[in-house]
Amino acid sequence: MASSSLLCLLFLSAAAAAAGAGASPRRSIAGQARSGDMATMAAGSPMVAGVMNERLKALTTSFAQQMGREFHYCIKNMDQEWNTAYNFSSDPTFLTNCMKETDGDLPQRVCTAAEMKFYFESFLEGNGRKNYVRPNKNCNLTSWIDGCEPGWSCSAGKDQEVNLKDAVNIPARTLDCQGCCAGFFCPHGLTCMIPCPLGAYCPRSTLNITTGVCDPYHYQPPAGKPNHTCGGADRWADVVSTDDVFCPPGYYCPSTIQKFNCSSGFYCRKGSTTETKCFNKGSCKQNSANQDITIFGALLVGALSLVLLIIYNFSGQLLMNREKKQAKSREAAVRHAKETAAARERWKSAKDVAKKHAAGLQKSLSRTFSRKKTLSRAHESSKGGTGQPSTESDDQPSNEPGANKESLTDMVRSLEENPEKAEGFHVQIGEKKKTKGKHAHTQSQIFKYAYGQIEKEKAMEQDGKNLTFSGVISMATEDDIKKRPTIEIAFKDLTLTLKGSKKKLLRSVTGKLMAGRVAAVMGPSGAGKTTFLSAIAGKATGCQTTGMILINGKNEPIRAYKRIIGFVPQDDIVHGNLTVQENLWFNARCRLSADMSKADKVLVVERVIESLGLQPVRDSLVGTVEQRGISGGQRKRVNVGLEMVMEPSVLILDEPTSGLDSASSLLLLRALRREALEGVNISMVVHQPSYTLYRMFDDLILLAKGGLTVYHGPVKKVEEYFSGLGIVVPDRVNPPDYYIDILEGIVKPDAKEHVNVKDLPIRWMLHNGYEVPRDMLQSASDSESSFRGGGDHASGDEGQSRAGEVWGNVKDIVGQKKDEYDYNKSSENLSNRRTPGILRQYKYYLGRCGKQRLREARIQGVDYLILGLAGICLGTLAKVSDETFGALGYTYTVIAVSLLCKIGALRSFSLEKIHYWRERASGMSSLAYFLSKDTIDHFNTIIKPIVYLSMFYFFNNPRSSIWENYVVLLALVYCVTGIGYTFAIFFQPGSAQLWSALLPVVLTLIATQQKNTFFANLCYTKWALEAFVIANAQKYSGVWLITRCGSLVKSGYDINDRILCIVVLVANGVIFRCVAFVCMVIFQKH
DSSP: OHHHHHHHHHHHHHHHHTGGGGHHHHHHHHHHHHHTTHHHHHHHOHHHHHHHHHHHHHHHHTTHHHHHHHSTTTOSOHHHHHHHHHOOTTOTHHHHHHHHHTTTOGGGTBOOHHHHHHHHHHHHHTTTOOSBOOOOSSBSSSOBOGGGSTTEEEEOOTTSOOOTTOSSOOOOOOEEEEEOOTTEEOOBTOOOBEEOOTTBOOOOOEEOTTTOOEETTTBOOOTTOTTOOOOSBOOOOOTTTOOTTBOOTTEEOSSTTOOEEOOTTEEOOTTOSSOEEOSSGGGOOTTBSSOOOHHHHHHHHHHHHHHHHHHHHHHHHHHHHHHHHHHHHHHHHHHHHHHHHHHHHHHHHHHHHHHHHHHHHHHHHHHHHHHHHHHHHHHHHHHTOOOOOOOOOTTSOOOSGGGGOOOHHHHHHHHHHOTTOOOOOOOOOOOOOOOGGGGOOSHHHHHHHHHHHHHHHHHHHHHGGGOOHHHHHHHHTOTTOOOOOOOOEEEEEEEEEETTTOOEEEEEEEEEEOTTOEEEEEOSTTSOHHHHHHHHHTOOOSEEEEEEEEETTBOOOGGGGGGGEEEEOSSOOOOTTSBHHHHHHHHHHHHSOTTSOHHHHHHHHHHHHHHTTOGGGTTSBOOOSSSOOSOHHHHHHHHHHHHHTTOOSEEEEESTTTTOOHHHHHHHHHHHHHHHHTTOEEEEEOSSOOHHHHHTOSEEEEEETTTEEEEEEEGGGHHHHHHHTTOOOOTTOOHHHHHHHHHHTSSOOOOSSOOOGGGHHHHHHHHHTOOOOHHHHHGGGSOHHHHHTTOGGGTTGGGSOHHHHHHHHHHHHHHHHHHHHHHHHOOOOOSOOOOOOHHHHHHHHHHHHHHHHHHTHHHHHHHHHHHHHHHHHHHHHSOOOTTTTTHHHHHHHHHHHHHHHHHHHHHHHGGGHHHHHHHHHTTOOHHHHHHHHHHHHHHHHHHHHHHHHHHHHHHHOOSSOHHHHHHHHHHHHHHHHHHHHHHHHHSOHHHHHHHHHHHHHHHHHHHHHSTTSHHHHTOHHHHHHHHHHHHHHTTOOGGGHHHHHHHHHHHTOOGGGHHHHHHHHHHHHHHHHHHHHHHHHHOOOO
16 A cells, blocks of 8 residues: 555656646636636637646646656556546536636646645655645645645635746645535645546535535535535545545546446446447446456357367377278288289299199100101211201200390209209399389388288298298399398407496406397396396496497497397387387387388388287277276287387397296297398397297306306207206206206205306306406305305495495496486497488477377366366456456466466376487487477467466456467466476476476465565566566556556566566576476486
């Protein structure tokens, strides 16, 4: 209240200080009165009233520049605001009436700058609570005339020259005291008049006999003066201090002396100068102060719900129709491929039969003609014929053009039929034809090409079981067969040590992983199996790696080949809201070569689906915890297929068969065997495989606890090696299970000579001639139990202090983060594979995120429903207050929208962290991933403000337009969405939700309680609330100017900062998105 009063006083004091600009014109009117009969002129001439209106307007506009400097925070356009408040040209009746009442003495009754300043300074001293001023020249203890009473004024007299510009001396006004004219207000303790602004209703008051108060004001006439009647208005201040002069709600006041009932079909707010038409005339009765537009909110919500329902059903139907169309095209392609393959087989069978018959006929004819020819020659020789011998030989090739163009297959077939013929053959390999898949463009053509190739490969695989030499050459020269680059990984004395705690995870591991072979890594728990494969793949983080790793015999970093290295994690990291085919197809598009045609990529995906037995569930959702999908075994196979579709040269799998039954494990391993036939280097951690699976591996790497190698070689020779040590597998016992039980200490080896489990790694090193570390030789005499208790690598850890252990763990974590960042940011590429760039990956990510959002339409609908309910509650409970311009309702709006939109934004990243880590480690673009998520979330950024405002605006009905509120709410949602991204990435889900709930409440308290402070300016809630209040305050003009300025200065807002508030909110959104992206790139799981 005090702040509002202060603004009121400063506002009008400045006006009084500059009011002297209109002194000369007013003196000219007084001069007219002295030179003629002013009363007569005023009584009958509206021209004089017009002239007086221009003089009053000149009086008010003359200090517009000074007012603009002092009150820039609450007045945006001074000329426009002043014209709205003091332009009486449309109806100067009150001036005409006042001229009549004062007999043309109006200029001598208007307050000078000194009187206005004195009034408002006295008003300031009373903090707005006093309705009178301090004693002055005209009104004091010794001189208290009728003009000093509220609502009364006096004249300075025609003989006294009044200088309205004088801000120091108060003129003597003691003559002809009478009630204040209608349209003016006369302060208590001053004898002058001030014009009321437009939007005010300042009639002459009448005495209420019952209460003794001058209605509609709240002052009483002086006692003991029966001739002193009620005068005019006594003061104009902010609406909180007094609303006596405000045009009441339900009425409109076109001038300061007129008040009309608001008509039916219109509504009139407090301080209205005109009627406002209702959207629905039936909802506004006569004297309506506001319109009831809740029905429009309900209709809008209904329409929005219908649209969302249609989109939800249409989107699901769209995806379903697209899948059905693809399924039909795929089924047609499968039928076509099978029919073609069957026709090819029939033709081949018929051709074989025909060739067999032709060969028999040729053989019989050859014998017949050979016999005749022999007889003929014998006959000629017996006759002693002199004919010249033939110069042509049957074995000499013909000189015809087509004779020299024998095919490779015909030449090899002739070699098979005549193996004794030692002429040999020459093969001329021309330029290969282009892959047919490059010419397939339509979906049908692509599927026909893919399934045609698959059926062809099946036929070749079937024929390959009993191939002739010509069949081998035919397969070798097949145009469509592609060869992947092979990678052989050799490692010597590979040792991994934690950087902080110096704990050894692997020790002196030496061996080789060869292309085209499947290696199984086995061992007891804690043997470092996963660590070993991570080190081979270059993913061992937080460790110091010693030893040597060679790639194809060269000392090159394995990270440079990450684009052709597939790593299958132990957990099934698969998107549950995508189908099996969508998961595989996305990985294929992002990780296969950018130069590969779409048809060839489809072929790769179809091969993987076929080999993994995923055809029956290819169009089924993988499923999540809430939504059931495919089985666990199928999910595990999809997890492996994500790496197979990128055609890796090295494939590393961490326990791919865990949790699978024997049939699923066998199917998976057969698929991996097919990959190995193409030259893929495959290594996998396996726990307790069945004997059938065990025999399908080529190599075995057996590790003991502490990361020590016990065996590394072919599976066929493992039993032979351990038998040489005296360890023989009992009958009907699975060898790997027996060896692991020995290493675990569960089973004692039944050996002729005592074999210590701890000596097995040393025995292997000595067996292969590897150098044995000294500490291992020294610890060879230790007991087996000490080895089982932790080994020699941990013996020094016991002496470490607690602080040293903590510091070591911290260094481990920091080193791990640094290694993860270095691995992901490494750009060196030696794989010769150019994957799609950021823009193309952004396109792929955008399509995937769009499908995920469409399948989460129900969750989005719940978010919209909650927002709508919040809008109804807040719009109903927190009605717009004219005193604060709706600040309370907008405060609740900022808190509610921030909370709900942050919670919704958390789902974008918190639930997919592990998916992102896997995709990023495989070389996919982090920027494309982040931008695609943010782009899809822009839909919510646009729709959520509409949903909220459709309820809040129509139930609250503020004076600002719905578009102005929407722009602010749009910027607010954009800002809090970026904050939600940061919380989702930086915190765990539980902590992120807690922060999202607490932050808007805390920041709102700081912004509203610590005004105009540095911390308040850092709060986004301050800028959002300021933008809302400014948008609403701009609609309050005329009689509301003092209230507006008082409210804005109390809140610390500036009416010119609306654009700044929007910019700050958007900038906060951009900054927090950048912070979220940096956190996403730097921080990963421990």
